[in-house]
Amino acid sequence: MSRKATIKDIAKIVGVTPATVSNVLNGNNRFSEDTKKRILAAAKQLNYTPNMFARALVKNRSYTIGLFIPASPRAFLDPYFSELLRGLTEIALEHGYVVSIIYADGLNETVRNRIDGLVLTEVKVKDEYVSFFQRANVPFVSLARGAENELEDYVVSDTRRGLEEAIKYLARLGHRRIGYALGPLAYEYVYERYSIFRDIQRKMGLICEATDVGTGENSRQGGRMAARRIMRAASEKPTAILASTDVMALGVIEYLQSIGMSVPEDVSVVGFDDAPFSRYVTPPIATVRHDIYQLGRHAASMLISKLEGRDYTKPIILPVKFIVRGSISSPR
Amino acid sequence: MSRKATIKDIAKIVGVTPATVSNVLNGNNRFSEDTKKRILAAAKQLNYTPNMFARALVKNRSYTIGLFIPASPRAFLDPYFSELLRGLTEIALEHGYVVSIIYADGLNETVRNRIDGLVLTEVKVKDEYVSFFQRANVPFVSLARGAENELEDYVVSDTRRGLEEAIKYLARLGHRRIGYALGPLAYEYVYERYSIFRDIQRKMGLICEATDVGTGENSRQGGRMAARRIMRAASEKPTAILASTDVMALGVIEYLQSIGMSVPEDVSVVGFDDAPFSRYVTPPIATVRHDIYQLGRHAASMLISKLEGRDYTKPIILPVKFIVRGSISSPR
DNA sequence: TTGTATGCGTTATCAT
DNA sequence: ATGATAACGCATACAA
Numbered sequence: 001m002s003r004k005a006t007i008k009d010i011a012k013i014v015g016v017t018p019a020t021v022s023n024v025l026n027g028n029n030r031f032s033e034d035t036k037k038r039i040l041a042a043a044k045q046l047n048y049t050p051n052m053f054a055r056a057l058v059k060n061r062s063y064t065i066g067l068f069i070p071a072s073p074r075a076f077l078d079p080y081f082s083e084l085l086r087g088l089t090e091i092a093l094e095h096g097y098v099v100s101i102i103y104a105d106g107l108n109e110t111v112r113n114r115i116d117g118l119v120l121t122e123v124k125v126k127d128e129y130v131s132f133f134q135r136a137n138v139p140f141v142s143l144a145r146g147a148e149n150e151l152e153d154y155v156v157s158d159t160r161r162g163l164e165e166a167i168k169y170l171a172r173l174g175h176r177r178i179g180y181a182l183g184p185l186a187y188e189y190v191y192e193r194y195s196i197f198r199d200i201q202r203k204m205g206l207i208c209e210a211t212d213v214g215t216g217e218n219s220r221q222g223g224r225m226a227a228r229r230i231m232r233a234a235s236e237k238p239t240a241i242l243a244s245t246d247v248m249a250l251g252v253i254e255y256l257q258s259i260g261m262s263v264p265e266d267v268s269v270v271g272f273d274d275a276p277f278s279r280y281v282t283p284p285i286a287t288v289r290h291d292i293y294q295l296g297r298h299a300a301s302m303l304i305s306k307l308e309g310r311d312y313t314k315p316i317i318l319p320v321k322f323i324v325r326g327s328i329s330s331p332r
Numbered sequence: 333m334s335r336k337a338t339i340k341d342i343a344k345i346v347g348v349t350p351a352t353v354s355n356v357l358n359g360n361n362r363f364s365e366d367t368k369k370r371i372l373a374a375a376k377q378l379n380y381t382p383n384m385f386a387r388a389l390v391k392n393r394s395y396t397i398g399l400f401i402p403a404s405p406r407a408f409l410d411p412y413f414s415e416l417l418r419g420l421t422e423i424a425l426e427h428g429y430v431v432s433i434i435y436a437d438g439l440n441e442t443v444r445n446r447i448d449g450l451v452l453t454e455v456k457v458k459d460e461y462v463s464f465f466q467r468a469n470v471p472f473v474s475l476a477r478g479a480e481n482e483l484e485d486y487v488v489s490d491t492r493r494g495l496e497e498a499i500k501y502l503a504r505l506g507h508r509r510i511g512y513a514l515g516p517l518a519y520e521y522v523y524e525r526y527s528i529f530r531d532i533q534r535k536m537g538l539i540c541e542a543t544d545v546g547t548g549e550n551s552r553q554g555g556r557m558a559a560r561r562i563m564r565a566a567s568e569k570p571t572a573i574l575a576s577t578d579v580m581a582l583g584v585i586e587y588l589q590s591i592g593m594s595v596p597e598d599v600s601v602v603g604f605d606d607a608p609f610s611r612y613v614t615p616p617i618a619t620v621r622h623d624i625y626q627l628g629r630h631a632a633s634m635l636i637s638k639l640e641g642r643d644y645t646k647p648i649i650l651p652v653k654f655i656v657r658g659s660i661s662s663p664r
Numbered sequence: 665t666t667g668t669a670t671g672c673g674t675t676a677t678c679a680t
Numbered sequence: 681a682t683g684a685t686a687a688c689g690c691a692t693a694c695a696a
Contacts (some may be wrong), residue, residue, distance in 0.1 A: 004445075009689055017667050017673060022691055025427055054689035057672050062444075064432070069421075082413050089435045098446055100396070103421045113336075114384050114396075154644035165611045184588035220612065238647065277609060280552065336677060337675055349683050364681065386673030390686050667693070673688105680683075 005046035013042045025050070027236065043233075049094050053148065065092055065103035065303055066115040067200040068140075072121045080273070080292050081121075084143075087296020088119060089146050095304050104129065108327060112138065116307050119143065119319070121297045125188045134137045139305040144188040153306060155298040155316040159189075160196050162288035162320035163242075167200050169322060173330045179238035181226035181248050190218070190244050193272060195241060212238045216248065223251020231259065239267060239331035246271035249285050253327065268328035283326035290320040337378035345374045347503065356645060357382075397424055397635055398434035400462065400472075402454045412605075413453075413625050416475075419628020420451060427636050443472065448639050449629045451475065456647040457520045463513065475627060475633040477647070485638060487630040488647040491521075491526050492619035495574075497654035498602050499532050502572050503544040505662045507600065511544040511570035513558035514581050522550070522576050525604060529574060543587065544570045555583020557591075572664035578603035578610045581617050585659065600660035615658035622652040 007021040014021070024145045042048075051289060056062050067088060069081075085099070090097045093169055100115060123130060126148040133140050134149065141152040170178060183190040201208055206235060211290035214229030216222030223243060231237060243249035249271030253263050263269050265282055271278060274289035298316050303311035339353040346353070346369060356363055356371045393641060401413075404603050417431070424431045448471065455462060455476035462466050462481045465472050469598060489617075502510060512529055515522040533540055544560030548554030555575060561567060575581035581603030585595050589636040595615055603610060606621035630648050637644035 007691095008689075018690075019668075019692080020666060022689095023666090026691080030665065035666085047441070048446060051389070051689050052383055052446050053392075053394065053692080054672090057383070057389050057674090057689080058691050060385075060672080072537045085433060089433050090437075091433060091489065093443075097444060098434075100430045101417060101421050103425060103429075105422075105425065111425075111430060113381060250508035340673075348676080351676085351684075352682060354673095355682090358675085362681065367681085383673050386688090387675080387689090389673080390675050392688080666696085668693105670692090670694105672690090675687085677686085678684090680681100 004051070005043075006051065007048075009046055009214050010039060010042045010048060013046070014038045021229045022197070026150070043115050051181035056079075061307075062114050062116050063096055063302065064100050065117045066100050066118045068102045068104070068118045068120050068129070070104045070105070081294035084121065084296040084299075085330050087293040087298075088300045089096070089174075089296075093299035097300075097304060099300075112136075114148070117141070117303050119303060122188050123188045126186075127188075139306055141299050142310065143299060144329045145192070146192065151315075153302060153314050154207040154293055155302060155318065157290035157320050158317050159192055159288075159296065162272070162290065162322055163193065163196050164200055166242070166286070166288055167197070167204065167206075169324065170268065170270070170328065171204060171206065173268070174240075174327065174332055175206075175240045177207040177212065177236070177240075177265075179214070179230045179241040179242055181223055181230065181243040181252050182213055182215045183210075183218040183222065185215075185242035185249060187218075193244055208232060218245055219247055220254065223248035224255040225263040227252040227255035231256070231261075237267070239272065240304070240328065241267055242270045242272075244272060245289050246273045246275040246285055249287070249327070250277070253281070253283070258281060264327050264329040265332065267332070270328060274323055279325065286328045287297075287323050288320050288324040289323050291318060294318055333512055336383070337375075337380040338383065342371060342374045342380060343395075345378070345412040346370045360474050366548055380661070393639075394428050394446050394448050396432050396447045397632065397639075398432050400434045400436070400450045400452050402459070403437045416453065416628040417625035418639035419630075419651060420623040420632045421628075423629045423632035429632075429636060431632070439459050440661045442465045444468075449473070449635050451628075451635060452640070455519050455520045455624065457523050459520075471635070471638055473631050473638065475631060479492070479523065481518050483647075485634060485646050487627055487634060487650065489622035489627065490649050490654070491504060491620075492532075493524065494604070494622065494652035494654055495528050496532055498574070498618075498620055499529070499536065499538075501654060501656065502600065502602070502660065503538065503662065504599070507538075507572040508569075509539040509541070509568070509570040509572075509661055511562045513548045513555055513562065513573055513575035513584050514545055515550040515554065517547075517581060519550075525576055533588040541566060548583070549576055551579055552607060554581040554653060555580035555581075555585075559584040559587035563588070563591070563593075569599070572660070573599055573606075574601065574602045576604060577619055578607040578619050581619070581659070582609070585613070585615070585617070596661040597664065600663070602604065606655055611657065618657040618660045619655050620652050621655050626650055631637055 008019045009020045012257040019160045021039055024168050045160050047098050086130035120140050120142045123144035130149045170320050181306050182194055185191050194224050211233035214226035221275045243252050249269050252269050258269055271285045271287035302312050341351045342353045353371055356368050364606045377429045420431050450472040452472050458480040474483050514526055517523050541563035546558035548557035573584050575584050581601050584601050588595050588599055601621035603617045606619045610617040610619050634644050
């Protein structure tokens with residue numbers, strides 16, 4: 001295979017200078033139709049594609065966006081992650097960008113030099129990475145509001161709306177006392193979901209007992225722990241339990257079943273995320289569905305607009321939907 | 333924030349030329365200890381990091397490897413994918429590389445110019461992409477043997493070993509007739525698992541009936557279909573069923589239970605992959621575990637060696653392990 | 665409408 | 681042991 005064609009080659013064929021070729025190829029319109037046509041033809045004939053390194057060098061832009069992953073191995077395991085990446089990649093592609101995975105451990109200058117901007121995920125309530133990127137002037141878009149960091153450029157799901165639908169539904173079924181299986185509060189999405197839950201609970205005049213909240217890791221095991229704490233705390237038990245995530249909801253159901261209670265007859269359970277497995281387990285988990293793939297698409301789109309100095313609406317809040325499934329019913 | 337430091341800046345401070353700085357920084361040893369020391373000091377002081385674009389331009393290398401994803405949205409959904417990416421990213425990082433996601437749709441020249449090599453996944457038995465990369469001289473490492481493409485640079489799991497363990501275990505329990513829930517044969521891993529299964533079955537003198545094989549998509553639903561076909565075909569039924577993947581095994585179990593059979597008492601079921609859910613479902617699925625994360629690490633390592641002209645052992649075949657769980661027992 | 669000149673930051677070759 | 685210089689491919693300000 002011969003050497004890749006450059007603008008010089010085109011210039012030679014057409015009989016103009018490289019500068020002219022560059023200009024025409026970049027859509028500069030102040031040239032004669034004739035030369036334009038000939039340059040374009042030659043480019044096609046030589047199968048010309050620009051050398052991105054050269055372009056990057058002179059423009060100081062890499063046309064690469066990074067998906068920033070905090071160092072936890074868990075980040076990768078989430079199905080969330082794959083969906084997100086799909087959305088990001090698709091949009092990036094449409095704009096001539098490529099997406100790289102930036103593992104937190106690897107966030108040295110060398111890596112940073114190679115990306116134009118970042119999409120941040122798994123954001124903490126008080127996130128050191130966010131602060132770092134702000135100080136370092138790295139353009140980024142966050143997938144969380146960035147509670148303590150006061151962000152503007154973010155795209156999130158309409159958590160409040162989803163929880164309102166869910167809780168109202170439960171209330172209509174007759175539930176007055178709703179427990180909560182709570183994940184690690186350091187994560188912003190966990191914090192946000194929980195505080196919104198509390199807010200709605202209060203506004204709707206439902207029973208609010210501190211003992212109805214149990215904490216655990218964001219895992220099946222964590223869900224079991226949380227449920228155990230809830231069910232052992234007070235003598236009066238909640239008739240329904242909301243969980244931070246579907247994964248935890250699964251653990252909650254397992255625990256309840258393990259102590260001989262049935263879901264939803266004894267206790268209704270509601271998750272959040274609509275994870276792939278949620279519809280298959282027994283009973284299927286009622287949950288708040290949000291669209292991670294769309295989240296990814298919007299995040300990429302916003303970031304690229306930002307990088308290219310175009311206007312963009314911000315923040316973006318995407319619709320969610322409460323999915324009714326077999327894990328809820330009226331209380332006994 | 334001021335301009336980034338370059339070798340010129342260092343040169344100016346130290347009082348040498350950029351060439352010397354470059355040489356020293358690249359470990360060229362033919363310089364006096366004194367100047368070396370001073371250059372290194374200045375570099376640190378200025379917080380110098382090389383400009384990757386400039387380097388890429390002159391070396392014609394991007395220090396980026398791509399994870400190539402065929403166009404199916406499914407590719408992203410697999411938990412497989414996240415694990416793989418984690419392994420890839422970690423090793424890439426150690427060698428100063430970055431990994432980009434290359435979505436098949438986006439595989440135009442522009443994108444191709446930006447990566448030094450690819451890791452190929454979801455390879456088909458007769459894979460057009462593989463042929464394309466071969467012709468186009470794109471360096472790559474495959475996560476499959478590349479049946480029809482005769483590859484050398486690949487890293488895979490020791491499927492034969494795993495299946496041998498599994499089938500011998502079943503045989504020891506007394507199973508003589510083992511069915512197979514088969515996924516889409518176009519995918520090489522499906523094809524390989526199946527043909528090895530057949531081979532072992534024959535060598536061990538077990539019963540081989542064409543009707544004991546049912547096909548379906550690689551999904552829960554597909555597993556149900558496959559199981560249905562198997563159980564409806566012959567009058568004499570297999571006492572155990574192997575599935576192409578854990579996901580299908582799950583479907584198989586569901587189907588069996590739906591027609592009133594119990595697993596493992598009536599039929600034993602064995603999967604492949606050791607997916608995250610496999611240990612949690614009822615009954616937990618016996619399966620062949622392989623380490624996707626390690627697969628990723630080795631693939632990245634092999635690709636980078638290849639790119640840098642170093643020697644490397646090939647192919648690499650990683651150990652697997654048969655995991656005994658509740659979905660198997662002696663036949664009635 | 666087109667060309668000239670210059671620079672982006674680095675590496676490599678060949679002198680000195 | 682160190683330096684001068686060219687080259688990598690492209691973009692751009694300015695000149696013609």
